[in-house]
Amino acid sequence: MVAAPAIVLDGLTKRYGALTAVDDLDLEVASGETLALLGPNGAGKTTTIECCEGYRVPDAGTVRVLGLDPRREADALMPRIGVMLQDGGVYPMARPLEVLELFAAFHADPLDPRGLLERVGLGQVRDTRYRDLSGGQQQRLSLALAVVGRPELVFLDEPTAGLDVAARRDTWAHITELKQAGVTVVLTTHLLDEAEQLADRVAIVDRGRLIAAGTPAELTHRDGASVGVEFSVQAELDLAALSAAVGAAVHRVRPGTYRIEAANDPSLIAALARWLEAEDVLLGRLQAGKRSLEEVFLQLTAEAGDPDRADEAVAP
Amino acid sequence: MSVDAPLGVAPPTRRGPTPRTRALLAQTRMELRLLVRSAESLIVTFGIPLGFLAFFSTVDVLPTGDRDAVDFLVPGVLALSVAATGLVAVAIQTAFERKYGVLKRLGTTPLSKRGFLAAKGLAVAGLLAVQSLLVVGLAVGALGWRPTAGLVVVPVLVVLGAVVFTALGLLMAGTLRAEATLAGSNALFLVLLLISGVTFEAEALPDQVAAIGQALPVGALGVALRQALDGGGVAVGAVVGLVVWGVLAIGVASRTFRWEP
Numbered sequence: 001m002v003a004a005p006a007i008v009l010d011g012l013t014k015r016y017g018a019l020t021a022v023d024d025l026d027l028e029v030a031s032g033e034t035l036a037l038l039g040p041n042g043a044g045k046t047t048t049i050e051c052c053e054g055y056r057v058p059d060a061g062t063v064r065v066l067g068l069d070p071r072r073e074a075d076a077l078m079p080r081i082g083v084m085l086q087d088g089g090v091y092p093m094a095r096p097l098e099v100l101e102l103f104a105a106f107h108a109d110p111l112d113p114r115g116l117l118e119r120v121g122l123g124q125v126r127d128t129r130y131r132d133l134s135g136g137q138q139q140r141l142s143l144a145l146a147v148v149g150r151p152e153l154v155f156l157d158e159p160t161a162g163l164d165v166a167a168r169r170d171t172w173a174h175i176t177e178l179k180q181a182g183v184t185v186v187l188t189t190h191l192l193d194e195a196e197q198l199a200d201r202v203a204i205v206d207r208g209r210l211i212a213a214g215t216p217a218e219l220t221h222r223d224g225a226s227v228g229v230e231f232s233v234q235a236e237l238d239l240a241a242l243s244a245a246v247g248a249a250v251h252r253v254r255p256g257t258y259r260i261e262a263a264n265d266p267s268l269i270a271a272l273a274r275w276l277e278a279e280d281v282l283l284g285r286l287q288a289g290k291r292s293l294e295e296v297f298l299q300l301t302a303e304a305g306d307p308d309r310a311d312e313a314v315a316p
Numbered sequence: 317m318s319v320d321a322p323l324g325v326a327p328p329t330r331r332g333p334t335p336r337t338r339a340l341l342a343q344t345r346m347e348l349r350l351l352v353r354s355a356e357s358l359i360v361t362f363g364i365p366l367g368f369l370a371f372f373s374t375v376d377v378l379p380t381g382d383r384d385a386v387d388f389l390v391p392g393v394l395a396l397s398v399a400a401t402g403l404v405a406v407a408i409q410t411a412f413e414r415k416y417g418v419l420k421r422l423g424t425t426p427l428s429k430r431g432f433l434a435a436k437g438l439a440v441a442g443l444l445a446v447q448s449l450l451v452v453g454l455a456v457g458a459l460g461w462r463p464t465a466g467l468v469v470v471p472v473l474v475v476l477g478a479v480v481f482t483a484l485g486l487l488m489a490g491t492l493r494a495e496a497t498l499a500g501s502n503a504l505f506l507v508l509l510l511i512s513g514v515t516f517e518a519e520a521l522p523d524q525v526a527a528i529g530q531a532l533p534v535g536a537l538g539v540a541l542r543q544a545l546d547g548g549g550v551a552v553g554a555v556v557g558l559v560v561w562g563v564l565a566i567g568v569a570s571r572t573f574r575w576e577p
Contacts, residue, residue: 053424055576079334079426080327089421091346091413093353098346105342106426108332111324119323149426152327174323181326 003031004067006153006184007052011061014047014208021047023208024061034175034185036199038192040301044208045188046086049155052186053083066153079107082151084142086158092131096122096141099130100148107149120144121170136167143174154178156187160194172197192293202293206301219296229260229268230295232284233276245275253295256284264288334426340435343427347439350409357405360505361447365397366454368515373459378516386459390451391541392514397447398474399508399534401440402481404501410436410489411497419575429575440482441475448474466544473544473555477537480558483565484533490573514538530554533561 007029014022022044029035037045050056051063054070068077090099104110117126120140146154160168175198178185195202196216203213243250248262351357372378373386413419455461488497511529518526529535540554
């Protein structure tokens with residue numbers, strides 16, 4: 001028997017005044033799957049998951065989470081989900097341990113709050129007021145609050161926003177553990193490497209519409225042969241000269257990033273390397289035979305709207 | 317910092333029923349802790365009423381009519397305590413909980429909105445019980461006050477007042493910006509303290525101001541409490557006034573309260 005999907009969105013539409021934040025969105029999340037909702041700021045990611053969490057009433061369409069209506073059947077749903085909001089949601093004057101103990105008391109069979117605090121690295125600050133924690137510590141407490149009830153499904157809205165590199169790795173490890181424990185994870189991010197690293201499936205949304213969905217491999221291998229060879233350098237290149245040297249057309253994708261429109265091939269790479277050596281240009285990144293998720297994302301969001309905005313959206 | 321230890325997050329194979337009583341008590345405990353953790357809240361809920369009672373009972377400068385200041389002040393200070401907790405402390409705390417997204421975050425926990433409001437109510441009741449005991453204890457123990465009547469009616473009136481003021485406080489907290497609630501509830505408290513005839517005889521005020529003061533909930537509660545303590549039974553007009561305020565506040569608050577920042 002195939003497990004029922006964790007989430008089914010059917011024609012979900014949500015408007016704020018004249019703005020359509022989510023536009024006729026269909027999406028299914030399988031039980032146990034990790035789905036990344038990827039999109040520029042304002043794409044409708046947060047609105048989508050807030051409809052799943054019961055915060056927003058859809059203007060049209062239906063939302064089923066664990067088979068339940070998040071608003072009318074909240075009492076049955078809330079014990080089974082965990083939520084990490086984009087910011088805050090914790091009493092500024094409260095201390096991590098007492099907040100975690102409070103949330104544990106809401107659940108029938110919670111994790112041990114003290115142990116959980118240690119494991120997210122907040123053991124040392126368990127009696128520090130929330131408002132005195134660093135941004136990264138607040139984020140980790142928020143993650144702990146989302147999982148203390150041992151949920152079957154967690155919503156993580158930008159779980160690594162504002163974290164430094166080490167803290168981001170730790171959070172990734174925790175999310176991976178959730179996944180291994182069979183928890184369904186829905187996370188929003190505008191970081192492509194995060195989506196690539198964590199997600200079984202990526203759903204790209206832009207202007208409230210679902211513009212692509214698939215595994216990272218599916219998205220990056222689409223129309224494989226025409227992918228070309230993409231590389232980045234810290235210099236402006238003479239496109240005509242390079243094109244003559246490698247015997248294929250060359251395009252500038254954006255400043256510092258170029259694409260050779262030819263199939264991946266050892267002699268092509270050798271020709272590129274020789275030319276770069278002659279020009280004394282240091283190679284940054286080289287990607288052959290597969291597009292980066294970033295490129296897919298840029299192309300799709302550019303097709304869906306004006307390209308400037310898409311470029312902006314993925315700027316770190 | 318590196319985190320190697322696993323979280324141990326596997327969902328339970330069989331989930332027990334949501335522990336409603338435990339959740340309610342835990343939330344109540346948190347509400348109470350936060351109320352007493354804020355110095356501003358302690359000053360308004362304990363400092364001002366008790367300070368008023370002690371100071372003006374011993375320094376006889378207020379126009380309190382032809383009786384002992386303490387006899388006049390105890391019902392007024394009880395009314396003030398109720399207003400301080402419901403209208404000021406709870407309003408401000410809840411307003412900032414809304415501003416900081418705490419109310420929103422609680423919306424995706426198994427604690428229902430009803431459970432949340434029940435916890436607020438229990439916290440108010442707990443705080444008021446302590447306030448009332450301190451007011452009465454101070455009056456009896458140090459100021460020579462001897463209550464003769466109203467031992468049944470007074471607690472009922474305090475509870476009624478608590479419902480009215482908490483509803484008014486939540487009405488502000490759920491509609492205004494947190495900063496506006498902070499300023500507004502403090503200003504309102506000060507005005508009510510001056511025009512309600514609870515801290516000095518209303519006859520000292522201009523007639524229209526006194527009439528307005530008596531119609532507002534602090535004045536009405538003060539009148540009702542004073543009549544009960546004086547052995548005059550239930551002040552029907554004042555109690556009806558309070559009930560009307562309560563119905564209005566609850567009706568408007570339940571329609572306009574916003575949980576989100």
